[in-house]
Amino acid sequence: MNDMTALILRRMITCADFVSGEALCRECGISRSAVWKHISLLRNDGYSIDAVTGRGYRLSGLTGRPVEAEVLPFLTAERFGRKIVYHPVTASTNILAKALAVEGAVEGCVVVADSQTGGRGRMGRIWLSPSGVNLYFSLILRPGVPSVRVPQLTLLVAVAIHQALSALSPDLAAMIKWPNDILANGKKLCGVLCEMQSEPDFTHFVVVGVGININQSEFQPPLQESATSLFLETGQLFSRPALLASVLNYFEPLYNAWLVEDDLGFIIPVLEAHSLLQSKEVTIDQLKRSMSGTVRGISRFGELKLEVAEGEIILVSSGEAHLRTCPLII
Secondary structure, three states: OOHHHHHHHHHHHOOOOOEOHHHHHHHHOOOHHHHHHHHHHHHHOOOEEEEEOOOEEEEEEOOOOOOHHHHHHHOOOOOOOOOEEEEEEEOOHHHHHHHHHHOOOOOOOEEEEEEEOOOEOHHHOEOOEOOOOOEEEEEEEOOOOOHHHOOHHHHHHHHHHHHHHHHHOOOOOEEEEOOOEEEEOOEEEEEEEEEEEEEOOEEEEEEEEEEEOOOOOOOOOOHHHOEOOHHHHHOOOOOHHHHHHHHHHHHHHHHHHHHHHOOOHHHHHHHHHOEOOOOOEEEEEOOOOEEEEEEEEEOOOOOEEEEEEOOEEEEEOOOEEEEOOOOOOO
16 A cells, blocks of 8 residues: 555544545645545455545445554554554565664564464464464564563563453453463463564664464364464454554553563563463473473563472573373372
8 A cells, every 4th residue: 555545544544424535635735536546546455435426535444454544543652553564465574574673663663464474483383374364463672771681571562462452352361371472261362472683782673573363263273272362262353453553552651661670570460460370380391401390470580480399499581381280190
């Protein structure tokens, strides 16, 4: 969508009634035939637009795609999401966002796609990204902090997503699974992946990639045993533009506070209250070892507090956590 077409779309979104062709000509500095051309482009793109002689044009139906014009009406964040780069299909929003960050894109710029062909999660796992149903986006950050602090952002984003989901669907039983997932009824609903370009004492930029399963109605084996969506959990369809805006609205003040506070101490109570692993027996798999114990909380630096023996707690900074099942006693 070109800039002028997007401008006309935003103008109609912000008006509940008809907008005259004359007004669009005057506000956009173009001719009536040019206005009609852009209206036709919007219709071809899936927007429903009524045209009535003597009254002008009225937007009567949106596409539901997370494009800038459809996200902005829900956005209250001051910086995050004010620039949205939308792609119908891309390999990975994180790859595109990293390229934009290298080129100097401002903090808060969001890259969003309707579908990804090469989406991935932690440890290189494939994140299946069908079109038209879910939310896949990457947010560019420039925190200017030592690189050792960056992993904390994953949990900070998880809190913002949890808050957005809870506001959207208060009855949703969503839990945060350290270090980067949100689950509902034991199945994965959302994943977060942070990548950065940094030096030891300074972070040039961070790209936060997020995938949220929203309106997907089914998952093929073997994912049907481990993945879910908002639709499957609630039986309702949700607006992708509204959810994207809500995540950004919740995350921006958390991020601003994190820059001032220097750690996650201010949100530890929230993290622990909604932690899937809190007080659970778990096994943590790392590259060269595994460890088991009981989760006793999350440190202010984002590490998992793992009690490996009575009274002996170690801090785990990374790894894949698995809930341990008790053996059946006969």
